[in-house]
Amino acid sequence: GAGVSQSPSNKVTEKGKDVELRCDPISGHTALYWYRQSLGQGLEFLIYFQGNSAPDKSGLPSDRFSAERTGGSVSTLTIQRTQQEDSAVYLCASSPPGPGNYGYTFGSGTRLTVV
Amino acid sequence: DAKTTQPTSMDCAEGRAANLPCNHSTISGNEYVYWYRQIHSQGPQYIIHGLKNNETNEMASLIITEDRKSSTLILPHATLRDTAVYYCIDRDSNYQLIWGAGTKLIIKP
Numbered sequence: 001g002a003g004v005s006q007s008p009s010n011k012v013t014e015k016g017k018d019v020e021l022r023c024d025p026i027s028g029h030t031a032l033y034w035y036r037q038s039l040g041q042g043l044e045f046l047i048y049f050q051g052n053s054a055p056d057k058s059g060l061p062s063d064r065f066s067a068e069r070t071g072g073s074v075s076t077l078t079i080q081r082t083q084q085e086d087s088a089v090y091l092c093a094s095s096p097p098g099p100g101n102y103g104y105t106f107g108s109g110t111r112l113t114v115v
Numbered sequence: 116d117a118k119t120t121q122p123t124s125m126d127c128a129e130g131r132a133a134n135l136p137c138n139h140s141t142i143s144g145n146e147y148v149y150w151y152r153q154i155h156s157q158g159p160q161y162i163i164h165g166l167k168n169n170e171t172n173e174m175a176s177l178i179i180t181e182d183r184k185s186s187t188l189i190l191p192h193a194t195l196r197d198t199a200v201y202y203c204i205d206r207d208s209n210y211q212l213i214w215g216a217g218t219k220l221i222i223k224p
Binding site for chain 1: 215
């Protein structure tokens, strides 16, 4: 597609439920990133994919968070047993292959609210 | 922790040049400086990046000091639509972008 697409755009869930967030990167972009942003804060790195593998999962805040990527394309971020502190905007970005000095294209994010 | 520091907020009059400073005193030789902006409720938008030479594109200019410890993003003729949070980011060796809180730029009519 023309840009990075994320779905859903908004999600309200009850505490303790699992949620799945989806990211469709730009076609041909091999690198994919997940960030989250709490209100009024900068972006917090969660995980990075190169193709289908995740060389860096250091940002995942707990074992309730997991992510996968299939076919070098779509990625899903899963949060199990959601807590109120998980409420944030979850942003996905992708970048093309190469030495890596490229700008990243971000999606519009998924706003997650845990009630 | 973010490796860059920026002022929390700045004002600029519409039509004037907006100059946004950033300190990145611990930047290493192969790390680029990236600038993004985020307009309310949208994902961040890439503006420009550079290594050591000054850069210019259709959106902005980037001036990097000779020692590479700081840089300035210049929006030459700011408009009301340039009101946003501007992030100066230092990209690390794993291609992560480490984000600080950015500068909230308000363009005033």
